[in-house]
Each structure stands twice: as C-alpha cells, then as structure tokens.
Amino acid sequence: MGATGKDLTQSAQARSTVGTEKKGIVAVKTILQLGNPGLREVAERVVDPAAPEIRVLVADLGDTLAHWRASTGYGRGIAAPQIGVGKRVIFLQLPGAEAWPLVNPEITWRSADKIVVWDACLSFLSIFMQVERHREIVVRYQDLQGEWKEVRAGEQRDLSELLQHEIDHLDGILAIDRITDMRTMCTREEFEKRYRAGSPYAVAATKR
Ligand SMILES: [Zn+2]
Numbered sequence: 001m002g003a004t005g006k007d008l009t010q011s012a013q014a015r016s017t018v019g020t021e022k023k024g025i026v027a028v029k030t031i032l033q034l035g036n037p038g039l040r041e042v043a044e045r046v047v048d049p050a051a052p053e054i055r056v057l058v059a060d061l062g063d064t065l066a067h068w069r070a071s072t073g074y075g076r077g078i079a080a081p082q083i084g085v086g087k088r089v090i091f092l093q094l095p096g097a098e099a100w101p102l103v104n105p106e107i108t109w110r111s112a113d114k115i116v117v118w119d120a121c122l123s124f125l126s127i128f129m130q131v132e133r134h135r136e137i138v139v140r141y142q143d144l145q146g147e148w149k150e151v152r153a154g155e156q157r158d159l160s161e162l163l164q165h166e167i168d169h170l171d172g173i174l175a176i177d178r179i180t181d182m183r184t185m186c187t188r189e190e191f192e193k194r195y196r197a198g199s200p201y202a203v204a205a206t207k208r
Pocket of ligand 1: 120121122123165169
C-alpha cells in the first residue's frame with residue numbers, strides 16, 4: 001500500500017526475521033484471519049515481477065500454503081494479501097502439479113454460465129459455504145520473468161473457481177461475499193461429515 005521499492009526490500013528483509021516460523025529455509029507466515037482489515041484492501045499492481053522482493057514473496061506464499069496443506073489438508077491457493085502483503089500476486093499448488101505463481105492476474109473473459117460450489121478460505125477455515133462462480137474464465141497474468149501469459153480455466157481440476165477465489169482476494173473480496181444462500185453456511189466439522197466428498201476439497205480432486 002503505497003510502499004516504494006526500497007520499503008518493500010526492507011519489509012522483505014524484516015519479514016525474513018520477524019513473524020516467521022523458521023524451519024530450515026522454510027518461511028511460514030501468519031495468515032490474516034477474517035476481521036483483519038488487511039483482507040479488505042485492494043492490492044497494488046506489481047511493477048517488476050522479476051524483482052527480488054517478489055521472489056521472496058512467492059517463496060513465502062509457497063511455504064505458508066504447504067504448511068497449511070500439511071497441517072489441515074486444505075489449501076490449493078493463497079493470495080499475497082492473506083500474508084499481509086498488498087501486492088497483486090497469487091500462488092496455486094494443485095495436487096500433483098508444479099507450483100504456479102501468477103503476478104498481476106486479471107480475468108479478461110467470464111462465461112455467462114455460472115456454477116454453485118462449496119468454498120472456504122484459509123482466512124476462515126472454520127466456515128464453509130456455497131458460492132456462485134463463473135463456469136469458465138480466461139485469465140491474463142505475468143510469470144516471474146514478467147512475461148504475459150493467458151490461461152483458459154474451466155471446471156477441470158476446479159481451476160476456474162479457484163482462480164476466481166484467489167483473484168477476488170486482490171480486490172479485498174472474500175468468499176463470504178459470494179454466498180448464494182446464507183443457510184448453506186456450516187462449520188468445518190459438518191461440512192466434512194456431509195459434503196466434502198462432493199466438493200473441490202475431496203482428497204482426490206479429480207471429479208468432473
Ligand atoms: Zn481465500
């Protein structure tokens with residue numbers, strides 16, 4: 001938020017020593033929880049995706065997501081604002097796939113067709129809900145070399161809904177803002193007991 005490149009470098013250095021759970025070279029950051037105003041801020045565009053502080057940020061996102069995945073069984077994607085960094089960077093780690101950082105991602109096309117899916121968030125993992133998403137989208141983004149790329153995402157591997165969730169974070173929008181019916185809201189325990197098998201969170205996320 002209004003930080004200069006110098007500030008960012010300093011904060012990247014600060015982050016590597018403060019608020020960091022050190023496990024070798026792994027840096028697990030605290031994930032902001034629902035109610036933290038940082039989750040509601042609009043993130044800034046990244047001017048130079050190849051900058052060292054963006055590499056540090058992507059490594060932090062990867063380590064933090066891996067930690068949550070290992071300790072909770074949830075976590076396919078994470079957005080920079082969730083670890084308190086107001087930059088337009090998201091990071092996906094789909095089961096069995098390569099780590100996938102997306103810088104300055106923007107949705108350039110949305111299908112008129114929509115779907116209703118179960119969703120949750122590492123920023124409020126105790127609550128699950130049904131949300132509405134576009135069935136297919138096209139996303140334009142930069143890789144860590146700054147090269148522009150485009151991906152068409154559909155229901156395969158639940159990629160479309162995942163990208164919509166993470167890109168929403170960059171605009172301060174949370175899954176709870178997309179609830180179709182408040183009565184679908186449930187606790188994690190009830191979700192796992194009743195609905196998980198038919199959701200994107202099923203262990204082998206290969207349905208559809
Ligand atoms: Zn989230």
